[in-house]
Amino acid sequence: MTVPYSKRMQGYGSDFIKEMFAAARNPDLISFAGGAPAPELYPLDAFRAASDKAFEEWGRTVMAYDGAEGIMPLREIIANERMPQMGVNVGPEDIRILSGSQQGIDFAARLFIDEGDTIICEYPTYLGALNSFGAFKPSYVSVPMDNQGMLMEELEKTLIANPQAKLLYTVPEFQNPTGITLAADRRKRMVELAEEHDILIIEDSPYYEIRFEGENIPAIKSFDTTGDRVIYLGSFSKTLCPGIRLGWACANFEILDRYRVMKEASDFQASTVTQYQVATFLRDNPLDELLNESRRVYRGRRDAALAAIEEFFPDNVEYTIPQGGYFIWLTVPGVNATEMFLPAVNDIGVAYVPGESFFAAADQSCNFRLSYSQMTEEKIREGISRLAKLLSSA
């Protein structure tokens, strides 16, 4: 039979995420591909204890429907303990629980994007966002970055040239894929420009609390004095573990109410069980202690990666120096990172993500996203050494 897909779906969908998941499951591979936390950092015993306690304390409530907004105890913890870390002072009524922050991107696409609508994003930008947006057939306009993030003069030009643009999508901290962080003055300016040009900002901020160097920079949302301009998306995938699939949106009430409607239409609500487990864990355990340990480990891994790049790669190679998160963005002039992917995986047992995946309009190929989050310092050194050898022989 001919499957009658919607126009929206024709030619849509990359297999790359599937391949990355598959590669990540091969235990012998040195994988710089996945953007996930190190499993050895999951607080297994404490989360197991909290999970059990959730059943003891809340009983059948944890197994029932609760509602699309998310359970109140978890929204309270996010409003009272997590958002102030980002410089954002809100109440639980300003928070909606999502099945990961990815769902917040997907809902933004569903809520705001008609075919052909313009989305402004960084250049390069997050693959998963392109994946969510792509289903709704937008056009993209990319804004270049330097090592302080998106260039505000370029953003202003872009807004003037694209007065009908609807959304500005940004990953302001330790950006996926580049590791770059948007400077504080640019955040303020970004909100001003969004006000002037009447555009919504999607602030996708899953790595915010994985800063291992430098001072916290307030969220873009903290500069949103009207409260109407920024949809902030947070996540527990990096701070606690990704298998729980819990994130949140913080925005104005009207938009959050539309998020609720979307949540009801798409899956009713996030797992009540998992929400109570996480709320109990966060109440009984100081997340900051866990985060400090994570930061120590990731800093060590970043340092190992940077040292190995310095040692094994030639001088014409460029790379970013992230102050947090998981990603280094490597630029190797004259090399095609996409063509090199299969030889790297099959011949030298090293995986990464080719830069091409992150471009809203693909036109560059000499970039590698290297994630240091899941490999030991020894494996990082070994993997980068192998990669350098493969590149020099290419």
Next chain:
Amino acid sequence: MTVPYSKRMQGYGSDFIKEMFAAARNPDLISFAGGAPAPELYPLDAFRAASDKAFEEWGRTVMAYDGAEGIMPLREIIANERMPQMGVNVGPEDIRILSGSQQGIDFAARLFIDEGDTIICEYPTYLGALNSFGAFKPSYVSVPMDNQGMLMEELEKTLIANPQAKLLYTVPEFQNPTGITLAADRRKRMVELAEEHDILIIEDSPYYEIRFEGENIPAIKSFDTTGDRVIYLGSFSKTLCPGIRLGWACANFEILDRYRVMKEASDFQASTVTQYQVATFLRDNPLDELLNESRRVYRGRRDAALAAIEEFFPDNVEYTIPQGGYFIWLTVPGVNATEMFLPAVNDIGVAYVPGESFFAAADQSCNFRLSYSQMTEEKIREGISRLAKLLSSA
């Protein structure tokens, strides 16, 4: 600011689900509104034990990403133990885990529906499906039912009159909202007609295993000999508990692969934690024992509801007699169930869902969906007696 919603979203979204959730939380209300299982039937202790065991046995795996397909142990249990109950013999490769079967409806809408595309459904049909489909602006064509479900002669006429129709959406067992079950010969005929007229069937089957009277009727999917025609959607929300948000799709590989792409774009995957908890629970506990207890309880409640309707309502009232599931469909000539909703909740403390919510094209108002699943037999009798009094005074 003017929020720049997509055209898709304008005028979209009913607050009714939110209101029902809110009404369901009032413990004094006699609620026939919610379509959820009785909390006292949740296997709290066994599920708590299985949850803990999942951490013990699988360790950090339960907290990690696994992949959009769903964890293999759960897909195996569904393929080997649940689907054969429905007369469907498949392997785990034919199953994809979803965040509830609602997500399976939503993905079907996303995958197949362009604005204006025709969806064929029962008359009346499930509110939540209308909610998912609605975002993609289809047109609906409804097919009337008798007490054996959708009329196949009417379906054939409808298919001939609407050659461009893309999807046929049906809830074949103990339908939400009517409680009606589609007869076996009509299931076979429905697949034949779908083949002849080249249309996909979405078989939404969350109540299948809540049959408390009569013999199981094989799923529509069991008549789908090519395997290409039917997307079967199953759920653990009614058999185990709804707060886990786990369901599944069973379809041909090409469609399942698109479901995977949708899953990655919308929320990556269902909670790994919950999937392992449920897989461990289902391995260690005979679901059929739990189901037998549920069936006993729901049969008692249905009987109480039918007896009370007979006792308190006048003779001109019509009602369905479900052989399973949660719903009785009450027709009270001359009464407007929508207008009566607020007086019923506020003045007599009784909630139901007005029939209007379930019509793809709203034009009837004298129907009440009464769910007997969550009230004791005493409360059912009391609630129906109050409702009859209110109606007679109206």
